[in-house]
Amino acid sequence: MTAPVLSHADVNDAYSRWAPIYDAVFAWVMRPGRVATAALVNQTGGRVLDVGVGTGLELPMFEPHVKVTGIDLCEPMLDIARRRIESHRLSNVEELLVMDAMDLKFPDASFDAVIGPYLLTVVPEPERTLDEMARVVKPGGEIILSNHIGAESGPVAVFESWLGKRSAALGWRPQFPWSTVTNWLARRPDIEFIERRPLDRVGLFTLIRLKRKASPQSEALLP
Amino acid sequence: MVDDEAQSPENAGRRGHEPSRIDRRLLEILVCPLTKNTLEYDSARQELVSLSARLAYPIRDGIPIMLPDEARVLEY
Numbered sequence: 322m323t324a325p326v327l328s329h330a331d332v333n334d335a336y337s338r339w340a341p342i343y344d345a346v347f348a349w350v351m352r353p354g355r356v357a358t359a360a361l362v363n364q365t366g367g368r369v370l371d372v373g374v375g376t377g378l379e380l381p382m383f384e385p386h387v388k389v390t391g392i393d394l395c396e397p398m399l400d401i402a403r404r405r406i407e408s409h410r411l412s413n414v415e416e417l418l419v420m421d422a423m424d425l426k427f428p429d430a431s432f433d434a435v436i437g438p439y440l441l442t443v444v445p446e447p448e449r450t451l452d453e454m455a456r457v458v459k460p461g462g463e464i465i466l467s468n469h470i471g472a473e474s475g476p477v478a479v480f481e482s483w484l485g486k487r488s489a490a491l492g493w494r495p496q497f498p499w500s501t502v503t504n505w506l507a508r509r510p511d512i513e514f515i516e517r518r519p520l521d522r523v524g525l526f527t528l529i530r531l532k533r534k535a536s537p538q539s540e541a542l543l544p
Numbered sequence: 545m546v547d548d549e550a551q552s553p554e555n556a557g558r559r560g561h562e563p564s565r566i567d568r569r570l571l572e573i574l575v576c577p578l579t580k581n582t583l584e585y586d587s588a589r590q591e592l593v594s595l596s597a598r599l600a601y602p603i604r605d606g607i608p609i610m611l612p613d614e615a616r617v618l619e620y
Contacts, residue, residue: 390570399607416570419609426577426610 327445329394329421336375336395336443343376343398351439353520354467355379357528358436361465362387367433372422372454373440377402381409388413390432392420423449430459437466439526442497448505455512461535464512467520470499470527502529511536577612591616 336343359382362369366386371379374391375398383389391414393399399417406414420426422437422444435458437450444450454464471481506514515530574583576594583592583601591600592608599615601608609615 396604396607396609400605403606417607418574419607419611419614421611424577426574428573428575428580431573 332443333395337397340397348378354526355438358438358465358467359383362434370432370435372437374402377405379438380411380414385413388415390415391417394421425453425457427457429456431457433459434463441468447501451505455533458533460533462533464531466529468527471497
């Protein structure tokens with residue numbers, strides 16, 4: 322199973338259309354991943370990059386000692402996130418920026434943790450996105466992803482295959498294979514796999530935790 | 545040209561919300577997408593400026609747009 326192709330324009334167009342109704346449609350079903358991600362980040366605190374922050378559904382879940390920077394490719398989604406920050410008076414969200422997840426504008430090792438709630442299914446190149454997330458997280462810091470992992474077989478796989486042909490219009494890929502993550506990990510010895518955990522009983526969504534190894538060598542290079 | 549504090553009234557948010565302050569910290573950690581050099585904040589024009597790349601990235605409703613395609617080319 323290969324990941325269906327998505328372009329930037331597909332994603333931006335789709336999410337510009339989704340923005341006004343995104344919260345009504347997706348807030349509830351995708352809440353467990355956001356709650357689990359925020360709980361992990363709240364334990365460690367520090368400076369966190371939220372890649373694909375979208376409408377900012379998870380922003381009120383972070384405790385004040387977590388300082389959040391959020392990026393998204395889709396400006397209309399960030400407009401909603403900004404209004405959420407204002408209405409919840411969230412002083413720990415430091416900045417929102419329109420940025421490409423595959424081309425982050427932050428120097429190496431800028432954040433204590435990097436999160437991607439429901440991100441990998443919507444980026445055109447998931448492995449390049451993971452490379453960027455690994456680059457900007459500090460050694461010893463975690464990359465926390467929540468995602469739909471495509472079924473390998475059975476009726477769900479057939480349905481996802483049908484839905485996969487509509488990826489461009491949907492703005493995401495229903496068939497995201499787990500092998501995308503394992504293939505990436507195989508060529509990144511500096512990244513440690515910590516955990517893969519189902520977020521619901523049907524196994525619709527999965528939480529994935531990765532860690533950039535704290536190698537003495539890479540730390541010595543940092544200022 | 546570079547000013548962390550001042551906000552001109554005509555730029556103070558198109559939709560009636562408070563203009564976002566561009567954090568000094570953000571300017572320290574953001575780099576120009578093309579040259580990887582640091583950026584300067586033009587509060588009057590609401591832009592983040594890369595002098596080395598001769599590009600100005602717009603800030604719309606307090607949200608910097610860090611996409612080279614959206615940037616304005618500075619005149620020499």
